[in-house]
Amino acid sequence: MMRSPALLRLLAVGATSLALSACVSLLPKTKPAHLYRFGQPVSADAVATPMGAVGVFRTNASFQREAAGDRLLTITGGKAAYVAETRWVAPAAVLWDEAVVAAFDADAGPVRLIARGEPASAAYVLRLDVRNFEAHYDQGPKAPPLVVVRVRAAMTGATDRGLVGEKLFEKRIRAGDNRVSAIVPAYDRAVSEVLAEVVAWTNENAKPT
Numbered sequence: 001m002m003r004s005p006a007l008l009r010l011l012a013v014g015a016t017s018l019a020l021s022a023c024v025s026l027l028p029k030t031k032p033a034h035l036y037r038f039g040q041p042v043s044a045d046a047v048a049t050p051m052g053a054v055g056v057f058r059t060n061a062s063f064q065r066e067a068a069g070d071r072l073l074t075i076t077g078g079k080a081a082y083v084a085e086t087r088w089v090a091p092a093a094v095l096w097d098e099a100v101v102a103a104f105d106a107d108a109g110p111v112r113l114i115a116r117g118e119p120a121s122a123a124y125v126l127r128l129d130v131r132n133f134e135a136h137y138d139q140g141p142k143a144p145p146l147v148v149v150r151v152r153a154a155m156t157g158a159t160d161r162g163l164v165g166e167k168l169f170e171k172r173i174r175a176g177d178n179r180v181s182a183i184v185p186a187y188d189r190a191v192s193e194v195l196a197e198v199v200a201w202t203n204e205n206a207k208p209t
Helices: 005-026 092-106 180-205
Strands: 034-036 054-058 073-076 079-082 086-088 111-114 124-136 146-157 163-174
Touching: 034 180, 092 111, 092 124, 092 180, 111 180, 124 163, 124 180, 146 180, 163 180
Parallel strands: 034 086, 054 111, 054 124, 073 124
Antiparallel strands: 073 079, 124 146, 146 163
């Protein structure tokens, strides 16, 4: 039996549509992740270079590998897991870098961070290694977790690379509730408080040359 070209085209379109609908139905259905951040940006009028500023170059450092991405790491009885359907708006290591810069920019102390490639001289080199960046369920899986932010700071002379000082900073902030909306503020507070101490320590050790 002969079929007209128009009928053949209609059958082909129908077959293609059926195939596409079958493919779409096979795609996994996932819930959209809720996005959060820590660290607050500094307004433009809060950033000013102090008189007699001491240049400090912040070198590349390490960040806890398991927590460096955009997922929130939790520890329960020695077992690691990530909070479901929850993400940082960017990798935690990136948000941390932004928080460090914002903390020094907002401070009136003598230290001025110098970025790589910036045409400015640095008297010191600062390295900040984030050892822990996680939420500990130390009181059970249903209790509010304890957010732990632990950072090792080391400062050396830019010329002779001699060690000027090193110190371990740690903040432990209990979340107000076992909900993401309460855990994220605990991260934000821990980061803010630990960086306040890091900035103060750096200002104390960075002497004008």
